[in-house]
Amino acid sequence: MNTLLLDAESAANLALAGSWLKAGKLVAVPTETVYGLAADASNPDAVSAIFTAKGRPANHPLIVHLPDKSAIGDWASNINTAAYALAEAFWPGPLTLLLHKAPHVSPVVTGGLTTIGLRVPSHPVLRSLLQQHQLAVAAPSANLYKKLSPTTATHVMAGMQGKITAVLDGGECQFGVESTIIDLTQTVPTIVRAGPITAAQIEAVLGRPVAQPRQHNIRVSGNVDAHYQPEKPLLCFSREELLLHLPEQKQPLALLHYTDFAHYPGLKQLTMPATAEAFAQRLYDSLFTADQLAVSAIWCELPPDTDEWRAVNDRLSRASSQRG
Secondary structure: OOOOOEEEEHHHHHHHHHHHOOOOOOOEEOOOOOEEEEOOOOHHHHHHHHHHHHHOOOOOOOOOOOOOOHHHHHHHEOHHHHHHHHHHHHOOOOEEEEEEEOOOOHHHHHOOOOOEEOOOOHHHHHHHHHHEEEEEOOOEOOOOOOEEEOOOOHHHHHHHHOOOOEEEEEEOOOOOOOEEEEEEOOOOOEEEEEOOHHHHHHHHHHHHOOOOOOOOOOOOOOOOOOOOOOOOOOEEHHHHHHHHHHHOOOOOOEEEEEOOOOOOOOEEEEEEOOOHHHHHHHHHHHHHHHOOOOOEEEEEEOOOOHHHHHHHEEEEHHHHHOOO
């Protein structure tokens, strides 16, 4: 199979992508978070093909992307007032609501669970695609399982060429990390994957505290210990540890950093933004770049351990070969 790379600004290409999805094909699509590998969520055979293309375990649930918030009742049941309030506040956008699934939803989509993750994406290309064709798509990140999530069409092609029908090129992703997932099936709303929408933002809408455990055993997209990994080993260190260890290194290294460092022989420096939102947007792309360099490993300066940086720190901890 030759995977086609299509310009998403073309109406003809958008129509073609819609027809392929309706025919049960896989198409990688841009979202505001990362590129997604989309299949018609109402077609279990098409959804099953996602797991095959990615090498993803079939019990790892998928997120369904809806054309608008009015479709929530088509996929979920026993929807509470918190869900409607958060949908009103953050949809379209990078917040996934974990709800009780509707009875007709195939277990292929949910990994055999009785819950389902739903969101309305804000990327104009995907929104147009879903609305014009009245589609809901299951769409995990468009990468091989546990590898770096793609934030450009080039990233997708590097991993998915020959495995899927097409990639819609909609440019760089706005946020660069996966959506926040909040579990609304428990008594206390619980963030089970950190993302662009923070606990403070959610609490401001709900008017009550939400839980955000650092570790949990709730099966949701992205909740595996090793994930989002480059090919080369990634190690994360504090600035103080880097200042101690860098002068001792004999092997060529790539360094992702947001504070200033001296130049050392064999060190390839990739300067990162100093704000959480901008750092997140650049994270996967910078790791892709570092992975292509002639280095033995990638080192990264650890960001602050604050709520604002929680999504970035979560991705780094899962991508790291070890922590410093």
